[in-house]
Amino acid sequence: MAKTQEFKATERIEAPQGGPGRGAMGGGMVGQKAMEFVPSGKRLAARLRPDRGKAVLVVLLGVVSVALMSVGPRILGHATDIVFNGFIGKQIPPGTPESEWPQAVQGMDVVPGQGVDFDAVAHVLMIVLAIYVGASVLGWLQGFILNTVVQNTVRTLRQDVEDKINRLPLGYFDRSPRGELLSRVTNDIDNVSTTLQQTMSQLLTSVMTVFAVLAMMFWISPLLALVALVTVPMSLLVTAQIMKRSQGQFVAQWRRTGALNAHVEESFSGHALVKVFGRQEEVEAKFAEENDELAKVSFGAQFVSGLIMPSMMFIGNLNYVLVAVIGALRVANGQLSLGEVQAFIQYSRQFTQPLTQIASMVNLLQSGVASAERVFELLDADEEPVDATGAAAPGRRGEVAFEHVSFRYDEDRPLITDLSLVARPGQTVAIVGPTGSGKTTLVNLVMRFYDIDAGRITLDGVDITAMPRAALRSQVGMVLQDTWLFAGTIRDNIAYGRPGATEDEILAAARATFVDRFVHSLPDGYDSLIDEEGSNLSAGERQLITIARAFLTDPALLILDEATSSVDTRTELLLQHAMAALRTDRTSFVIAHRLSTIRDADLILVMEEGAIVEQGTHEELLAASGAYARLYQSQFTAAAVGEEV
Known part of the structure; x- marks a missing residue:
C-alpha cells in the first residue's frame, strides 16, 4: 500500500499512499529531487544581503584581526633572533672579525662579547602582546556583529516560511505528511541556524587567515612557501x-528524519486507535525500521565526512x-635566521590549521545546506493563484450556482464532470451519497480550497x-x-470565528447551540482552559463549540459537514431546531450520512462518482424509488435488523 517516490540516487523513501482530501497524513513527501550543493549554498548566502x-x-x-594575528609570529621571530644572537655573541670573544665566526652565524646580527639584550626582548614581547590583544578584541567584535546578522537571517527565514504556509493551497497539505512538514519548519530551520552560527565566523576567519599567512610565508622564504603549497x-x-560522497548522505539523513517524524506524529495522534486494535508491535516495528534506516544514513554521513x-x-x-x-x-x-624558521613553522601550522578547520566544518556545512535545500523546496512550492485585481465583493443573499463544473484531484482520475445546480437564498441543500462520491469536494470548491478545472461557480x-x-x-x-x-x-x-464579538454575542451563540448547558458544570465556566485537541471535553462537547463558533460568524452561507455526528440523539434533536433557526434567510449545504x-x-x-444522479425533496426521492430510496431503506433496514438481534 505504499508507493516509492524518487528522491536522489542515494536515497529512496517509502511514502504512504494518499490523495487530496484524505487529510494531512495522506500522500507522499514534497520535494522529490534534491538540488545541488552549490546552488543551495549560494541561495542560503544570498539571504544575508539585507x-x-x-x-x-x-x-x-x-581582515584587520587576521592581519594582526599574522604579523605576530614574524615579530616574535625577531625576539627569538635577539635571544639567539645574544647567546652566540656571548660565546665569541670581543673584537673577533666576522671571517673567524662559525659559518652558520656569519651574516647574522651578532655582536662579539655582547649577551642577550633583555630590554629589546621585553619591548618586542610587549608589541606582540598588544597585537594579540587587539586582534582578539576585533575578533570578538566581529563575532558579535556576525551573530546578529545570522540571527536576523534565520528570523527572516522563519517568517518567510510562516508566510509561505499561509499562501499554500490546501492540496499541498493533503499531499504532505504532517510530521514531514513540521520537520522542515522546525528541525531543518534549526539546523540551518546552527550551521550559519557555527561556520560563518570560523569559515570567514579561516579563509582570510590562509591568504594572510601565505603572504607572510612568501615574504620569509618563497622556497619554503612553495613546499608548503x-x-x-x-x-x-x-x-x-x-x-562528493557525503553530500548525498546528508540529504538522505534529513529526509529520513522527516519520514521518522511523520511516523511518530501519526502514531501519537492515533495513539488511542493503536491501543484499541492492539497494533503497538506493528507501530514499534515500523518505528524501529525507520529509526534503523535513519541511524544507517546518519552514520554514513558522519563517518564519510569525518x-x-x-x-x-x-x-x-x-x-x-x-x-x-x-x-x-x-x-x-646561513640562508635563513633561526627566528625566521621559527616564524615560518608557526605560519605553516597557521596555514594548515585553517585548512583543517575548513575541512572539519564541511560536514556541518553540508548538513546545513541539505536542510536549507528542504526549506527552499517548501518556499518554492506552488502557491494559491493570486486574487484578481479589482476583485468584486460578494453579496449577502447566499445564492450559489454551479455551471457545468468539472474537477479532478489527479490528472487521470476525473471526479466531478459537467455538474450544474443552483442553491437559492434561504434553501437548505443536503448532499448525500456513498463515501468518495464527491460530497465534501463540492463544498471545498465553494470555499475555493481547490480551483475548478472547467465551468464556474457563482455566489450571488x-x-x-x-x-x-x-x-x-x-x-x-x-x-x-x-x-x-x-x-x-x-x-x-x-470567538475565533469573529474576534470582535461582544460578550453578549458569544453567550447568545453558546446558548443557541446548547454549549451553555455543559459549560456551567465546569469549574471555570467559559474561562475553562482546553488544549488544542480538547482532550478534557467529550467529542460531543467539542463539536458543540465548533457549531457555536459558526453561529457567531452570522454567515450568508452555511456549510455543515456531518456536524452532528458526535452528539447524542437528544442533543442532535435540539441542534436540529437551533440550526433550523440559523439557516433562516441563508443558504445551507448539509453533508449527511444519516x-x-x-x-x-x-x-x-x-451524488455517485462525482455526478448528481438524483435531486429533489425527501418525499419526491422516496417516491422515485431510485438511489436515494435504496440508501434510505438500507439504513432503516439495518436499524430494524439490529433491533431484532
Whole structure:
C-alpha cells in the first residue's frame, strides 16, 4: 500500500499512499529531487544581503584581526633572533672579525662579547602582546556583529516560511505528511541556524587567515612557501572526493528524519486507535525500521565526512616535516635566521590549521545546506493563484450556482464532470451519497480550497474566482466532522470565528447551540482552559463549540459537514431546531450520512462518482424509488435488523 517516490540516487523513501482530501497524513513527501550543493549554498548566502552593511563591517574587522594575528609570529621571530644572537655573541670573544665566526652565524646580527639584550626582548614581547590583544578584541567584535546578522537571517527565514504556509493551497497539505512538514519548519530551520552560527565566523576567519599567512610565508622564504603549497592540491582533492560522497548522505539523513517524524506524529495522534486494535508491535516495528534506516544514513554521513579531519591532519603533518627539514638546512647554510624558521613553522601550522578547520566544518556545512535545500523546496512550492485585481465583493443573499463544473484531484482520475445546480437564498441543500462520491469536494470548491478545472461557480451572481478569497470565506460558516479546537479558553474558541464579538454575542451563540448547558458544570465556566485537541471535553462537547463558533460568524452561507455526528440523539434533536433557526434567510449545504437528519431539506442531491444522479425533496426521492430510496431503506433496514438481534 505504499508507493516509492524518487528522491536522489542515494536515497529512496517509502511514502504512504494518499490523495487530496484524505487529510494531512495522506500522500507522499514534497520535494522529490534534491538540488545541488552549490546552488543551495549560494541561495542560503544570498539571504544575508539585507544586512550587507554589517556583513562588510564583519569582513573589515576580520581582515584587520587576521592581519594582526599574522604579523605576530614574524615579530616574535625577531625576539627569538635577539635571544639567539645574544647567546652566540656571548660565546665569541670581543673584537673577533666576522671571517673567524662559525659559518652558520656569519651574516647574522651578532655582536662579539655582547649577551642577550633583555630590554629589546621585553619591548618586542610587549608589541606582540598588544597585537594579540587587539586582534582578539576585533575578533570578538566581529563575532558579535556576525551573530546578529545570522540571527536576523534565520528570523527572516522563519517568517518567510510562516508566510509561505499561509499562501499554500490546501492540496499541498493533503499531499504532505504532517510530521514531514513540521520537520522542515522546525528541525531543518534549526539546523540551518546552527550551521550559519557555527561556520560563518570560523569559515570567514579561516579563509582570510590562509591568504594572510601565505603572504607572510612568501615574504620569509618563497622556497619554503612553495613546499608548503605542494600539500594544498592534495588537501583539495581529498576534501572534494569526500564531500562528493557525503553530500548525498546528508540529504538522505534529513529526509529520513522527516519520514521518522511523520511516523511518530501519526502514531501519537492515533495513539488511542493503536491501543484499541492492539497494533503497538506493528507501530514499534515500523518505528524501529525507520529509526534503523535513519541511524544507517546518519552514520554514513558522519563517518564519510569525518574522514576529512584526520586526512587533513595527516597531510598537515607531512607539510610540517618537509618545512622543518628544509628550514633546518637553510639555517645551517646561513640562508635563513633561526627566528625566521621559527616564524615560518608557526605560519605553516597557521596555514594548515585553517585548512583543517575548513575541512572539519564541511560536514556541518553540508548538513546545513541539505536542510536549507528542504526549506527552499517548501518556499518554492506552488502557491494559491493570486486574487484578481479589482476583485468584486460578494453579496449577502447566499445564492450559489454551479455551471457545468468539472474537477479532478489527479490528472487521470476525473471526479466531478459537467455538474450544474443552483442553491437559492434561504434553501437548505443536503448532499448525500456513498463515501468518495464527491460530497465534501463540492463544498471545498465553494470555499475555493481547490480551483475548478472547467465551468464556474457563482455566489450571488459573481464568479467566486473574481472575489478575494478572504472576502468569500468571510461569508461562509463551516462546521466539519473533525472538531478543530485551539489551546485557550472555551470563550476564545467560540470567538475565533469573529474576534470582535461582544460578550453578549458569544453567550447568545453558546446558548443557541446548547454549549451553555455543559459549560456551567465546569469549574471555570467559559474561562475553562482546553488544549488544542480538547482532550478534557467529550467529542460531543467539542463539536458543540465548533457549531457555536459558526453561529457567531452570522454567515450568508452555511456549510455543515456531518456536524452532528458526535452528539447524542437528544442533543442532535435540539441542534436540529437551533440550526433550523440559523439557516433562516441563508443558504445551507448539509453533508449527511444519516438520512434522518435531512428529511426537511429543501433540496436533496444524491451524488455517485462525482455526478448528481438524483435531486429533489425527501418525499419526491422516496417516491422515485431510485438511489436515494435504496440508501434510505438500507439504513432503516439495518436499524430494524439490529433491533431484532
